[in-house]
Amino acid sequence: MTKKNLVTGALILTAASFITRVLGFVYRIYMSNLIGAEGMGLYQLIFPIYMLAWTISASGISLSVSKLVAQENAKREYGNISRIIKISVLLSVGIGLIISVFIYYFAPWIATSILKEPRTILSLKILASCVPFMAAASSIKGYFYGLQEMTKPAASQVLEQISRMLVIYLLASFFIPKGLSYACALSVIGMCVGELVSFLYVLISYKRNKQRKKKVKKPTLNWFQSCSALLVMAIPLTGNRFITTLLSSIENIMIPIQLQAFGMSNAEAISIYGQFSGMAMPLIFFPSMLTGSLSVALVPAVSEAKAVNNTRQIHRTVSKSIHFTCLIGIGATCLFAVFPKELGLSIYNQADVGDMLYSMAWICPFFYLQATLAGILNGLGQQISTFKHNVIGSIISILFIYFLVPVYGFKGFLWAVIVSSIVITLLHLRTVLKYTSLTLxxxxxxxxxxxxxxxxxxxxxxxxxxxxxxxxxxxxxxxxxxxxxxxxxxxxxxxxxxxxxxxxxxxxxxx
Incomplete structure (x- = not known):
């Protein structure tokens, strides 16, 4: 099998990410005009539940598939690859079905007791329907990432975004007049349809990819060995990500609650949260489509180099990746620091978004480096290190939100994001330098x-x-x-x- 280069894979994912994010901006601008900042805030409240569902059902399995496929591909054990992907899909779909049932039946409790927002009940019930498809698609994407064949996952991203936008456009006139609860539900319907389309595309691509390949020798790993190899890697990965995602979800859920403790009304707190998470942060992270794609491609690339003990390739890959990320992050800092008002007004017609952009501009290099360094550490097999660092950062953020937001308002939350991101990035960097002996x-x-x-x-x-x-x-x-x-x-x-x-x-x- 022809070896795909890291740069090629990253560029393919970057091109898809660029198209997806441009479409996403059109979508967010349309949605912000359609449902307002408060509606965007309600929609963003659903995301912690969405991320927890994905984390439990797919995150660890998908990354494990990517690493195992890369390792077996380097050893030319193609039979093992087929067996690994079959087991991963069965596991992820099974877990996804259990989570779907849980979310659907406990939606009223989640909305009222955890999110503190009864208007999200309908959205949570709709969200439950897409979890198995999301989980299965993630496993199959892990297969393509492991082979460093980035075209199929990249195309699925674009199709997912187009499907989401089309659904919103077609159904908006029916849902929006019914109020913010239905407006939020419409956004979730679009997300679910996008996940379904993405799943169908990667499934068909996988079937066609198998048909084009010549018959390979029998797998050297039996079902038990394959399942064990997958679970030994997936369980700690899932556990680690679950804890970090849970802590992150607690952060996001606490923000509107603590803003109300500062003296804001429920509508004001939800609106500010919507401006930040639904408008400002997508802009801040837009340049990271370059570094985010790189971090995904780094896992199999570094894993493959490590599997064959190619130290020189590891050093070269890590050095170029950090350099490239710094170029993007520093450039983004100056962009958002010098043009915050202009960007907020020209994109969302809201000057308040510009204020948020200016406050977050200085953290861009740390945001972007954090993702790249995490990809390197995962490729080096240092998942425990990334887990520890993320937990430390989340605890810092939660403490800031709990103690400072009721006193200083939204500024307290901004400090939480900035301090926790710097701490995580520096810890990641120290560990990468330790295990690669790289010179700054x-x-x-x-x-x-x-x-x-x-x-x-x-x-x-x-x-x-x-x-x-x-x-x-x-x-x-x-x-x-x-x-x-x-x-x-x-x-x-x-x-x-x-x-x-x-x-x-x-x-x-x-x-």
Whole structure:
């Protein structure tokens, strides 16, 4: 089997992520205008339950499939791969069905006792229907990630988003007039249809992929051995992710409650939560489509290199990944720090979102590095380390939310996010350096990109104020400014020798 390169896989996922996020922004802008900040807040309250369901039914199994398939592929044991994927789908669907029944029957209790929002009962019952499909799709995607065949998972992302948007558009006139409870339910219906379409696509792709392959030798692992190998890896991964996801869910659920303790009404607290989680954070994380795709591709790439003891490849992969992530993160910081109001007004027509963007701008490099470093650690088999670090960060965040939000309001929550993210990233980085013996290149990774980002953002700001705004609307002016900012930033990176022609040649060879 032809070995797929890390860069190729990351670029494929990045292209899909770019399309998905652009569509997602169109979707969020449409939804924010349709149901308002309070409606977005209700929708975001459903996400902790969604993430817990995915974590229990799919997260550990999917990552285990990715790693095991990569290892068996490196050893050319193709028969074992087929057996592993069959067992993983059976396990994930079985667990998903149990979770679906639980969510459906306990939806009133979850909504009133945990989320403290009875208007989410209908949404939770609808959400229950898609858990088995979501779990099965994640397992099959793990198969493709393990083979480093990123096209199929990437296409499924795009199809999922298109399906979601189409459902919202077609059903909006029926649901929206019925109130925020039904508006929130409409968003969940769109999400469920997207999960179903994604599952059907990856399932058909898997069937076709098997048919194209030549007959392979019998698996060397029997059913018990395959199941054991999967569970030995999946159980601790799922346990770790469950605890970290549970802590993260507690954070998200606490935010509106503690904002009310600060003195806000229920509607105000839900609205601010909706602005932050449904509007500001998607913008903050938009550039991370590049680093997020990289983190997914890193797991099988590093696992495969480790399986054959290729230390040189591990060093090269880790170094390039950290460097690339720093370039994106530092560039994003200057973008959101210099143009927060313009972005908030041009995209959502809400200046308050711009204030949130400015406050979160400085944490972008840590946000993005956190995902990349986690992918490296998972590829190195250091899941326990990522678990410990995430638990520490979540505990810090929960303590900040509990004690500071009732006193300082939303600023207390922003401090919680910033401090916990910095702590997790630094702990991840320390562990990666320990297990790879990598040397920090602060000048190339941080100082030069920072200088390039400052110079390019100030240049773009000048162009926006003195030329573009006098000729175009704010929305078009910002579109042209982003293009100019990207081009100038890349030029300054070359001038300051943070990237070189050799880097481009390496990228070209690897595509």
């Amino acid at each position: 290149e602060l000048s190339k990774w941080v100082i030069r990109p920072a200088l390039a980002a400052v110079a390019s953002s100030l240049t773009a700001k000048y162009i926006l104020n003195h030329y573009l705004l006098t000729q175009f609307s704010l929305r078009w002016s910002m579109a042209f400014t982003l293009i100019a900012l990207t081009i100038v930033y890349i030029i300054f990176l070359f001038v300051l020798q943070s990237i070189s022609k050799e880097d481009l040649k390496t990228l070209k060879r690897n595509i």
